[in-house]
Amino acid sequence: xxxxxxxxxxxxxxxxxxxxxxxxxxxxxxxxxxxxxxxxxxxxxxxxxxxxxxxxxxxxxxxxxxxxxxxxxxxxxxxxxxxxxxxxxxxxxxxxxxxxxxxxxxxxxxxxxxxxxxxxxxxxxxxxxxxxxxxxxxxxxxxxxxxxxxxxxxxxxxxxxxxxxxxxxxxxxxxxxxxxxxxxx
Amino acid sequence: xxxxxxxxxxxxxxxxxxxxxxxxxxxxxxxxxxxxxxxxxxxxxxxxxxxxxxxxxxxxxxxxxxxxxxxxxxxxxxxxxxxxxxxxxxxxxxxxxxxxxxxxxxxxxxxxxxxxxxxxxxxxxxxxxxxxxxxxxxxxxxxxxxxxxxxxxxxxxxxxxxxxxxxxxxxxxxxxxxxxxxxxxxxxxxxxxxxxxxxxxxxxxxxxxxxxxxxxxxxxxxxxxxxxxxxxxxxxxxxxxxxxxxxxxxxxxxxxxxxx
Numbered sequence: 001x002x003x004x005x006x007x008x009x010x011x012x013x014x015x016x017x018x019x020x021x022x023x024x025x026x027x028x029x030x031x032x033x034x035x036x037x038x039x040x041x042x043x044x045x046x047x048x049x050x051x052x053x054x055x056x057x058x059x060x061x062x063x064x065x066x067x068x069x070x071x072x073x074x075x076x077x078x079x080x081x082x083x084x085x086x087x088x089x090x091x092x093x094x095x096x097x098x099x100x101x102x103x104x105x106x107x108x109x110x111x112x113x114x115x116x117x118x119x120x121x122x123x124x125x126x127x128x129x130x131x132x133x134x135x136x137x138x139x140x141x142x143x144x145x146x147x148x149x150x151x152x153x154x155x156x157x158x159x160x161x162x163x164x165x166x167x168x169x170x171x172x173x174x175x176x177x178x179x180x181x182x183x184x185x
Numbered sequence: 186x187x188x189x190x191x192x193x194x195x196x197x198x199x200x201x202x203x204x205x206x207x208x209x210x211x212x213x214x215x216x217x218x219x220x221x222x223x224x225x226x227x228x229x230x231x232x233x234x235x236x237x238x239x240x241x242x243x244x245x246x247x248x249x250x251x252x253x254x255x256x257x258x259x260x261x262x263x264x265x266x267x268x269x270x271x272x273x274x275x276x277x278x279x280x281x282x283x284x285x286x287x288x289x290x291x292x293x294x295x296x297x298x299x300x301x302x303x304x305x306x307x308x309x310x311x312x313x314x315x316x317x318x319x320x321x322x323x324x325x326x327x328x329x330x331x332x333x334x335x336x337x338x339x340x341x342x343x344x345x346x347x348x349x350x351x352x353x354x355x356x357x358x359x360x361x362x363x364x365x366x367x368x369x370x371x372x373x374x375x376x377x378x379x380x381x382x383x384x385x386x387x388x389x390x391x392x393x394x395x396x397x398x399x400x401x402x403x404x405x406x407x408x409x410x411x412x413x414x415x416x417x418x419x420x421x422x423x424x425x426x427x428x429x430x431x432x433x434x435x436x437x438x439x440x441x442x443x444x445x
Contacts, residue, residue: 009257010258010391011391021252024249028243029241045252046251050255117234117238118238120238142235143241147202148197148200166196166200167196174228
């Protein structure tokens with residue numbers, strides 16, 4: 001997408017760079033987790049920045065990061081739509097997915113050993129295996145450190161939905177974590 | 186509270202997102218329920234383990250360059266052809282949905298603050314605080330502008346204007362090299378009575394004049410303005426009115442210097 005000539009305002013470009021470019025790594029991180037593909041993530045982030053620049057005039061805060069993320073998320077959803085075989089994006093998810101069971105029997109106490117630590121690559125893989133939209137909520141909370149309110153704004157869902165998705169996401173991650181622990185024993 | 190409710194709410198408890206009343210209710214349930222207590226412990230452990238693991242990705246320099254090149258340059262020049270993204274499909278998606286979604290959820294809020302500007306202001310205040318520690322205020326001590334100004338030569342990519350404002354009630358006491366926003370920056374130090382004023386000066390690509398704005402951060406007043414390709418931050422514990430007086434006197438003297 002080329003930037004229109006009317007957007008070629010040096011002052012605007014300078015302000016935009018100063019405000020938005022510091023979040024490039026965070027934006028790329030989110031896109032990587034959402035799209036699970038390095039090249040697609042790069043394209044999505046570039047597209048996100050160009051869209052954000054176009055709409056920068058109407059940006060009124062409060063925080064740049066969630067604003068960029070909301071745009072990036074929509075770009076990623078368009079990419080999901082393109083990958084017809086991929087799981088449907090979150091908003092089209094059938095109601096039943098939200099009701100999916102939680103495998104939440106805690107590990108046997110009291111001899112339960114301490115949680116095993118994994119390296120970054122293993123944990124990234126466990127997160128990548130989470131189903132949408134739980135992965136999105138989880139990444140926004142645990143890796144991007146957004147508040148529930150900010151996550152609700154980014155994902156355009158009520159805070160209650162954020163809470164239930166996060167509970168589900170953590171339950172899924174926990175079982176995956178324990179399974180991995182069992183596997184590498 | 187049932188276990189079913191607690192299994193959702195304990196996450197909000199871990200995240201510190203519950204108000205005091207709900208937090209107490211969840212805690213009370215956890216105290217009396219071994220199942221939920223064990224779960225809470227496990228979730229906290231997983232969270233801790235994740236916090237200790239680097240889960241961020243880094244954008245490649247190539248991506249940074251692609252985005253930089255696709256944006257208009259800070260200095261006007263012929264618009265470079267935007268680097269096309271690999272997938273045309275990403276282009277077509279309407280931006281409208283993102284904007285209306287944000288509007289609908291109230292993210293379009295009242296405050297117009299520039300995050301980056303705020304961050305730099307915070308750094309400027311930190312630099313001011315550092316300078317107040319014993320022996321850190323000045324690298325060159327002189328009340329003579331003709332000593333302070335040459336001292337900066339070769340130390341910075343910009344020569345900060347050093348103006349004697351003694352007659353206007355602000356005593357020049359020296360200069361210092363400081364670091365703000367990961368860059369070396371010049372600080373010209375003035376005093377009024379026992380109050381130190383650090384005037385930080387940095388180069389900017391933007392030559393447009395920007396009128397002064399005053400902010401308060403950690404009890405310090407910051408007066409910020411831009412002129413002739415330089416950004417200025419005057420930081421002091423002086424009252425906003427006296428700092429404004431300093432800024433005005435400085436700008437007046439600058440204009441007189443340039444025109445005279």
